[in-house]
Amino acid sequence: MNFSIYDFTSFINWIDNSLNSYMSPGWAILVELVILGLVFIAFYAVIGLYLVLAERKVCALIQNRFGPNRVGPIGMFQTIADLIKLLMKELIYIKHADTFLFNIAPFIVIIASFMAIAALPFAKGLHAIDLNIGIFYMIAVSSLGVIGILISGWSSNNKYSLIGAIRSGAQVISYELSVGLALLSIVIFSGTLQLSGIVESQANGWWIIKGHIPAIISFIIFLTTCTAETNRGPFDLAEAESELTAGFHTEYSGIKFAFFFLAEYMNMFILAALAATVFLGGWMPFHIAGWEGMNNVMDYIPPVIWFFGKTVVVILIIMWFKWTFPRIRIDQILTLEWKYLLPLNLMNIVLIAFIVLMGWYIK
Amino acid sequence: MNVIFNYFGDVFGAIKSLWAGMCVTGYYFIHPGQIVTQKYPENRRKLVMFERFKGEVIMPHDENNQHACTGCGICEINCPNGSIEIISKKITNPEGKPERIIDKHIYHLSMCTFCGLCIKNCPAKAIVWGQQFEHAVFNRHKLTRVLNLPRSSMKKKTKESKKL
Ligand code: SF4
Numbered sequence: 011m012n013f014s015i016y017d018f019t020s021f022i023n024w025i026d027n028s029l030n031s032y033m034s035p036g037w038a039i040l041v042e043l044v045i046l047g048l049v050f051i052a053f054y055a056v057i058g059l060y061l062v063l064a065e066r067k068v069c070a071l072i073q074n075r076f077g078p079n080r081v082g083p084i085g086m087f088q089t090i091a092d093l094i095k096l097l098m099k100e101l102i103y104i105k106h107a108d109t110f111l112f113n114i115a116p117f118i119v120i121i122a123s124f125m126a127i128a129a130l131p132f133a134k135g136l137h138a139i140d141l142n143i144g145i146f147y148m149i150a151v152s153s154l155g156v157i158g159i160l161i162s163g164w165s166s167n168n169k170y171s172l173i174g175a176i177r178s179g180a181q182v183i184s185y186e187l188s189v190g191l192a193l194l195s196i197v198i199f200s201g202t203l204q205l206s207g208i209v210e211s212q213a214n215g216w217w218i219i220k221g222h223i224p225a226i227i228s229f230i231i232f233l234t235t236c237t238a239e240t241n242r243g244p245f246d247l248a249e250a251e252s253e254l255t256a257g258f259h260t261e262y263s264g265i266k267f268a269f270f271f272l273a274e275y276m277n278m279f280i281l282a283a284l285a286a287t288v289f290l291g292g293w294m295p296f297h298i299a300g301w302e303g304m305n306n307v308m309d310y311i312p313p314v315i316w317f318f319g320k321t322v323v324v325i326l327i328i329m330w331f332k333w334t335f336p337r338i339r340i341d342q343i344l345t346l347e348w349k350y351l352l353p354l355n356l357m358n359i360v361l362i363a364f365i366v367l368m369g370w371y372i373k
Numbered sequence: 374m375n376v377i378f379n380y381f382g383d384v385f386g387a388i389k390s391l392w393a394g395m396c397v398t399g400y401y402f403i404h405p406g407q408i409v410t411q412k413y414p415e416n417r418r419k420l421v422m423f424e425r426f427k428g429e430v431i432m433p434h435d436e437n438n439q440h441a442c443t444g445c446g447i448c449e450i451n452c453p454n455g456s457i458e459i460i461s462k463k464i465t466n467p468e469g470k471p472e473r474i475i476d477k478h479i480y481h482l483s484m485c486t487f488c489g490l491c492i493k494n495c496p497a498k499a500i501v502w503g504q505q506f507e508h509a510v511f512n513r514h515k516l517t518r519v520l521n522l523p524r525s526s527m528k529k530k531t532k533e534s535k536k537l
């Protein structure tokens with residue numbers, strides 16, 4: 011077997027074949043699912059913890075501070091220490107809370123983000139499930155998390171939580187439209203809903219370059235709306251520390267709070283990865299048609315690095331938003347969506363349809 | 374037509390002003406040299422506090438172990454927290470007249486909110502802000518201090534010091 015870090019298909023097939031040769035197909039699938047689950051849980055923990063650390067470092071640098079710098083070199087293990095602390099904290103029982111819903115809410119939030127991560131293509135052949143309606147699935151699943159937020163706010167028996175949850179509901183339902191439409195623009199360009207197909211279609215250039223102006227407009231709209239989707243600043247009305255203490259997760263403590271916290275960062279990662287996949291070519295190296303020498307050099311860098319590199323860039327931009335802009339009011343959020351982003355998005359879609367029809371993009 | 378112009382004017386104006394804000398934070402992000410916070414225990418040796426820093430109330434003594442406190446008790450009256458206790462005593466001075474001097478100027482650092490009213494109101498300017506701030510102790514009784522040093526005496530006012 012020859013494995014390469016450029017194409018994981020053979021590696022995945024090898025695992026599949028060897029499992030099938032040891033056991034019946036049903037057991038093989040079960041074992042594969044368990045392996046996949048463990049890999050994703052480990053991935054989730056590492057990425058989540060280091061995103062929190064990265065956020066704190068970025069925020070510190072923007073505010074002219076050092077940020078965490080005590081636990082380990084340059085604070086490397088700070089968030090791990092925080093996690094251990096949270097694991098040991100008491101889970102406080104809330105009087106008159108709806109215990110069942112209260113306990114289930116963090117799991118809904120985290121399961122929603124788990125489901126979304128399954129469809130992401132990390133490299134050629136390296137994705138858990140390659141749905142032919144990948145984008146549709148991502149949009150559907152990424153908005154499931156808001157149910158968890160609504161439930162947590164409703165069941166906490168706390169006015170602040172309820173206000174936070176309702177705000178979050180209004181916000182996510184509105185911005186869901188723009189996320190979908192922004193992604194739709196690239197679907198029009200590439201002509202497929204399958205994420206691997208969209209990546210393949212960018213072999214001769216990323217859509218943000220090939221699709222020029224309308225793709226850039228879509229990209230900006232997508233970045234704005236996914237900041238809102240993940241309830242991050244400047245759209246963090248659902249938490250709004252200064253008004254609602256902590257919004258929907260005011261009453262949560264210990265590891266349940268950590269779940270919400272991790273899910274927020276994982277959602278950011280997933281949407282950033284989606285932006286990177288759809289607009290910036292995913293794991294596809296940077297290619298310019300005709301420049302063979304440069305294309306070969308770019309091909310030399312493994313696709314996983316391309317994927318994570320682009321995702322990190324998008325995440326940095328989202329963090330940059332959060333630490334630059336002040337939080338906006340609920341009416342301003344709805345105005346922004348319904349009066350500006352949505353009409354612009356619709357106009358953009360019509361423009362793209364026209365451009366594709368006339369063939370005015372780089373093919 | 375005007376409405377459409379205004380609409381797009383709003384959009385581009387907003388993007389422009391948001392971009393201006395992002396430039397500022399982006400500049401700080403890529404210039405770590407601009408960091409203004411200090412790493413405290415590492416820089417402890419060369420740490421210089423600001424002149425206005427309120428660390429604790431102290432009573433300066435000169436080289437003859439003399440301070441300026443007359444024991445008037447104004448600081449005690451002014452303290453909103455009752456952090457100051459003045460114990461004065463009456464003595465007969467060399468000229469044979471009775472005189473009030475300070476026996477103990479007791480300062481409870483644990484109760485002080487660093488409001489500065491005592492220092493502001495002291496007519497003799499006998500107490501000032503010290504810059505020491507590492508006050509952590511294991512026993513809170515250690516935070517109760519007698520500000521006038523043992524065997525210290527009051528500085529007699531000269532012409533110059535009265536002018537101040
Ligand atoms: S600073 Fe304020 S609280 Fe402290 S001793 Fe003086 S008057 Fe009292």
Ligand code: SF4
Pocket residue numbers: 441442443444445446447448449459494495496497498499500
């Ligand atoms: S410190 Fe000042 S105000 Fe307080 S007793 Fe002495 S002279 Fe009076």
